[in-house]
Amino acid sequence: MILLALKEYYDRKAAEGSIAEDGWIQGGIDFLLEIDRDGYLRNISDLREGEGSKKQARRFMLPNIGKQASKHSNSGEDANLLWDNAKFVFGLGSKGKLHLTSMIAAIDSWIGSMADDGVQAVRSFLQLGSEDREHFDMALNHPEYGEIMQAGQVKISFYVLGTSYKAVFLSPVVATALERMREAEDPNARQGTCLVTGEQNVVLEATHPVIKGVKGAQSSGAGIVSFNTDAFNSYKKTQSFNAPVSKVTTSRYVKALNSLLDSSSRQSLQVGDASVVFWSEDHSTLETDFSLFFNEPSKGDSDTGTEKVRTAFESLHTGAYVEDDGDTRFYILGLAPNAARLSIRLWQTGTVADITSKIKQYFDDFEIVKPPKEPMFYSVWRIMVNASVQDKSENILPNLAGDFMRSILEGTPYPATLLQAIIRRIRSDTEYRVKPVRAAAIKAYLNRYRRFYPNQTYKEVTKELDKNQTSIGYQLGRLFAVLEKIQEESHPGINATIRERLYGAASATPVTVFANLLRLKNHHLAKLTNKGRVVNFERLLGEVIGRITGFPAHLNLQEQGLFAVGYYHQRQDLFSRKNDDEE
Structure with a gap:
């Protein structure tokens, strides 16, 4: 299926005169x-x-x-x-x-x-x-x-x-x-049936040319179809005669894939360790716009890049892609390096209408309230980096990026490893903790999981503060954010707040932390000179605590995720309120 789709892409580009x-x-x-x-x-x-x-x-x-x-x-x-x-x-x-x-x-x-x-x-x-x-x-x-x-x-x-x-x-x-x-026919050439096209009595290719341009693979290239030792042979068939493909088809699929992977191609992107290429059965607008939805805008062209994404995003909502090319088949192939060979990390097909609906759902899942200077859209790279150790791209988990991309395109629940990685990163990142992109990723994971497994103890997570959220973890996250804000205002310029010292314990084992924090908040409130501010904080504390029935000994992973989102939502609400008051 993959080789046939590539061969058909070659035929299309050759007819246009844009491929060798x-x-x-x-x-x-x-x-x-x-x-x-x-x-x-x-x-x-x-x-x-x-x-x-x-x-x-x-x-x-x-x-x-x-x-x-x-x-x-x-x-x-x-x-x-x-x-x-x-x-x-x-x-x-x-x-x-x-x-x-x-x-x-x-x-x-x-x-x-x-x-x-x-x-x-x-x-x-x-x-x-x-x-x-x-x-x-x-x-x-x-x-x-x-x-x-x-x-x-x-x-x-x-x-x-x-x-x-x-x-x-x-x-x-x-x-x-x-x-x-x-x-001119080679008298020693072996003939047979091509497994890709079904053509009979055609000259078969003994060794397939290599594929170049896959990041991390050998610079000289690596193969998709390759048999280089006797252990891979069967029924006395050697080399690539084990998987017979005609010389013509081999030449064409290799040229098609190499052109897609070329450094000047607009139809490729890097997702973790996988080099992802994409193309459509016939020319489509999505073919040139697809990478905009997942790539990080270039640093020198961030405004232009964001505007391109904005335009493409509007096309998703207006249905422009569906109107133009809705029934056109679309193909996505992800290749990962594996010594002298390439492994297929991702293979997804569907119509343009189907693919665009999945991409739109992905954007909707990640929609969340955020500060003014935060990017409008999060690329896959940015999401993966913020789930990785020290926020470094070289630490992106190899399988996570491919699994995440697959879940987007298939419309299935996001991988559990995404939630696990982000929770670990929040616990270890004492300086920033719950960044907007991390909160958005947790929200996206939880809502899509709930969509497939609806018997949950919490309601759908909204993009902004939800005072009526039934999750105990969410309400505890809100309470922690309010207590942190009280501490910050009572001790301006403090070096380390409860976020740096106690976030991990509060989100995992609330019973060990919150009783002491609630006692300390009385001392913090007593130091505030603005009595109106004290009244507002006490009213907010009463509203949040009124939704908490007790402090659990332990929160499971999903509740820890809800704790993070509740904390983030409440922090954003507190800052927006302060800005409104100042105005």
Whole structure:
């Protein structure tokens, strides 16, 4: 199902002309060597774009004559056709002679007698260099580019002076040669039925190309379909013949996935350790907007990013996505690194209408009263970070992010590990305790859990203070917030309040804390000079305590979550009241 959806995405993008067709690969070229028809270098053209160390190679559709054009073996004999890194083009390193010979052999075997003047000029350039190394001196000793050329990593191709095409690999004879050679049947190729498309008597792929762009995986790439030891073989089938997929389908699904994972793609996002890509059956607005709902806005463009999310969020509520593309199929795939392979962390399909309704529910779940400067929407990254040790992204629990994303898209209860992680973080974060994002996450978890398991001792948690909430934990959280506020106003500038010292005990074992806190509050109230403020506090304390039947010896995890939300709601209400009084 996954490979078929990717192959169909390739077919769609190929029809639009926005993805490399069979025999070609998307890649970057840093420099063009401008040579004359006799093979002598006349100039070097720098194609890189950007500034300083951030310069990026210019993207082209490049001829692909190997299984993985961007990855070389140790043989030194697998050059690309009319383009490659500087090691091959200039014959650098211990295998320099082999590199040059391989470059020439690729031209001879793939184009041969079909070579036009441009291709022949490139062959002459390589041949002259293999006979006399000084032929390459102009490039390797270039005052501006020589050092980077000698490093051997930059990608290089050729422009032949007097020809009509911008790079030699764009010559019509190259396209013709690729098409002719691809059509030539390999007499040793194994044929069979493709498990993805159901086509029969097609040439099968022995080893699938690697997938690049998954964060944390090997830089050279990792595979989805891979059989590299005898233990994985069965019925005398070796390599990827264990899971037969045609060469054409393999090429297409790999190109589709690599294009989605490309650094310039707008159809990917990072969720914990999983690289998530998404696409639709046909073009849809959600395809380009999806990442806005889950990504953190860039720091330098926070206002613009927030405005984009606001617009997309309004589209969720107005039903614009459903009106435009409601019945279109939508796919979400999450890949996590696993040594030389990739593991499928997330796979979700549905219509655009179904997916958008799930996203809307996610936003509604996390809606909560918050301070003015707080972000309007919380990205998945921000939620995960605030549930992690020391609020650091490297401490995000690997499975939590994927499980959380899956629950959003499936509309199922949020993972219990989310509530556990946030409660632990609140207890350990003595400075901030219940941040708005943490309170929102607890509210979201509790309400969705209650939606699926309605026999609960508490009512639905609202986005702001609910004086009639039936949860004992919620009311105790309110009481703790009021007692803290009394202490703060009676001791201005105090270094540590009861929040820093006693929050953990109060939220887990209330009976051990509250009796003493209620005695101390009398001393705090006595220090307040504003008697009207004292009356207001006593009235508020009476209202909250009137809803508490006793102090439990222990609160379970859900009640501890409600304690946090009650504490947060009451704190927000107290500050809003103070602001109203001041106004």
